[in-house]
Amino acid sequence: MILEVVSVIVFFNEKIETMSRGDLDSLIEERIRYTVKYASENSPFYKKWFKEHGINPSDVRTHEDLRELPIISGKTIREYQPPESTDFQFRSVDWREVFTLHETSGTSGTPKAFFLTWQDWERYAEKYARSFVSQGFGPGDRVVVCASYGMNIGANTMTLAAREIGITIIPIGKCTFPSRVIKNYKPTGIVGSVFKLLALARQMKNENILPQESSIRRLVVGGESFADESRAYLAEMWGCQVYNTYGSTEGTMCGECTDLGGLHVPEDLVHLDIYDPALKNFVRDGDCGRIVLTTLLPVGGKSGTLLLNYDTEDTTAVITRKRCACGRTHMKIMNPQRESETFWVAETPFNRVDVERGVFQRENMEYLTGEYEAFLYGGDDEGETILRVSVECLDRDKCDRKAVEENFLRTFFRYKPLLEQVHAEGMFKIIFNFAGLRDLELYRIKGRPKRLVDRR
Numbered sequence: 001m002i003l004e005v006v007s008v009i010v011f012f013n014e015k016i017e018t019m020s021r022g023d024l025d026s027l028i029e030e031r032i033r034y035t036v037k038y039a040s041e042n043s044p045f046y047k048k049w050f051k052e053h054g055i056n057p058s059d060v061r062t063h064e065d066l067r068e069l070p071i072i073s074g075k076t077i078r079e080y081q082p083p084e085s086t087d088f089q090f091r092s093v094d095w096r097e098v099f100t101l102h103e104t105s106g107t108s109g110t111p112k113a114f115f116l117t118w119q120d121w122e123r124y125a126e127k128y129a130r131s132f133v134s135q136g137f138g139p140g141d142r143v144v145v146c147a148s149y150g151m152n153i154g155a156n157t158m159t160l161a162a163r164e165i166g167i168t169i170i171p172i173g174k175c176t177f178p179s180r181v182i183k184n185y186k187p188t189g190i191v192g193s194v195f196k197l198l199a200l201a202r203q204m205k206n207e208n209i210l211p212q213e214s215s216i217r218r219l220v221v222g223g224e225s226f227a228d229e230s231r232a233y234l235a236e237m238w239g240c241q242v243y244n245t246y247g248s249t250e251g252t253m254c255g256e257c258t259d260l261g262g263l264h265v266p267e268d269l270v271h272l273d274i275y276d277p278a279l280k281n282f283v284r285d286g287d288c289g290r291i292v293l294t295t296l297l298p299v300g301g302k303s304g305t306l307l308l309n310y311d312t313e314d315t316t317a318v319i320t321r322k323r324c325a326c327g328r329t330h331m332k333i334m335n336p337q338r339e340s341e342t343f344w345v346a347e348t349p350f351n352r353v354d355v356e357r358g359v360f361q362r363e364n365m366e367y368l369t370g371e372y373e374a375f376l377y378g379g380d381d382e383g384e385t386i387l388r389v390s391v392e393c394l395d396r397d398k399c400d401r402k403a404v405e406e407n408f409l410r411t412f413f414r415y416k417p418l419l420e421q422v423h424a425e426g427m428f429k430i431i432f433n434f435a436g437l438r439d440l441e442l443y444r445i446k447g448r449p450k451r452l453v454d455r456r
């Protein structure tokens with residue numbers, strides 16, 4: 001009897017992904033040295049930056065040396081590109097070697113320009129390829145990409161990643177697509193955002209197609225942070241596993257493996273460090289802080305835009321640098337959150353994700369779609385703050401409002417004793433608004449919805 005041999009790819013780049021910590025650290029340091037040298041010779045910005053800070057680039061040799069360098073931010077990039085500057089001073093190759101150029105969405109001001117060489121494309125694609133393979137995708141999979149193409153890097157480089165693995169891509173570019181795509185092409189995976197995939201599941205149910213019984217085996221979510229509860233509900237709706245990715249124009253592309261215990265950072269291609277702006281210092285593993293990123297180039301490589309010690313304004317913590325159950329040795333980080341979605345009330349920080357967690361309590365989902373928006377207002381009394389939470393009801397009349405409120409408050413105040421105390425004292429009020437279908441403000445605003453807005 002001849003046994004059928006089924007080839008399953010376990011790793012995209014086994015040698016690199018399973019490298020011992022010692023070898024990986026040596027590789028990283030070799031690339032730090034090369035990248036710093038490349039920056040000082042090819043990036044007009046860094047040429048001046050090293051001189052102005054009195055740093056000799058050849059002295060930057062290790063991970064620790066990198067931590068001594070000043071930190072730059074998105075603001076720095078904007079200051080060194082038109083209209084603030086006559087040229088794009090972060091561009092670090094000749095125009096003839098720029099394959100594509102991209103812009104960040106520009107939600108916080110002028111879009112930042114990014115220049116990519118073909119080598120940059122290959123490295124971005126490799127990061128996605130590793131992530132797809134670690135999630136169990138392989139030859140024969142058909143994946144609908146709902147992330148937008150255009151000036152974004154993610155969807156484009158994901159598509160290139162698929163070519164390396166033998167995945168078929170259905171490049172729809174948005175999450176509102178007719179169900180015939182599911183019925184006719186029988187995709188095995190979808191890349192999209194949590195809320196778009198929830199809306200798609202509702203749309204399919206309305207058309208009498210049960211998402212759980214569809215061809216979809218895996219979902220990949222990214223583009224925004226989410227609560228574990230909303231992920232769990234999405235997984236339940238689709239009857240399959242949901243994997244997280246953290247990608248950005250700057251080139252992070254971290255992905256969750258089948259172990260689901262955090263996102264692997266492709267440490268040989270991007271160096272992530274965690275920084276506490278209040279302490280003005282880097283933190284230990286396990287402590288929360290801002291993600292500071294450094295591009296890593298292989299020796300001899302060229303990059304169109306590279307960044308050293310770049311503050312992403314996203315927050316996370318390193319979970320582990322030990323070998324994962326999946327076999328990978330690259331470190332794992334927590335699901336990053338956006339610093340711009342963190343707000344302070346009564347000396348207590350809370351993130352949009354904390355609000356989302358309160359909404360997505362499982363019992364609430366008998367009454368809610370999961371869509372929500374929240375606003376912070378100053379109250380009439382001095383020092384009073386109001387949080388108004390609007391939730392979309394499946395049926396406004398049948399919604400058990402008391403249960404939804406109680407579930408929300410119980411979850412929201414967990415680990416926030418000070419906030420709970422000012423709530424009890426009446427200085428922090430939470431008002432609930434139970435909206436009908438499509439009745440939230442965010443439906444009337446174009447672009448990525450802002451789900452927690454500070455109107456104080």
Ligand SMILES: [Zn+2]
Nearest residue numbers: 257259324326
């Ligand atoms: Zn893993």
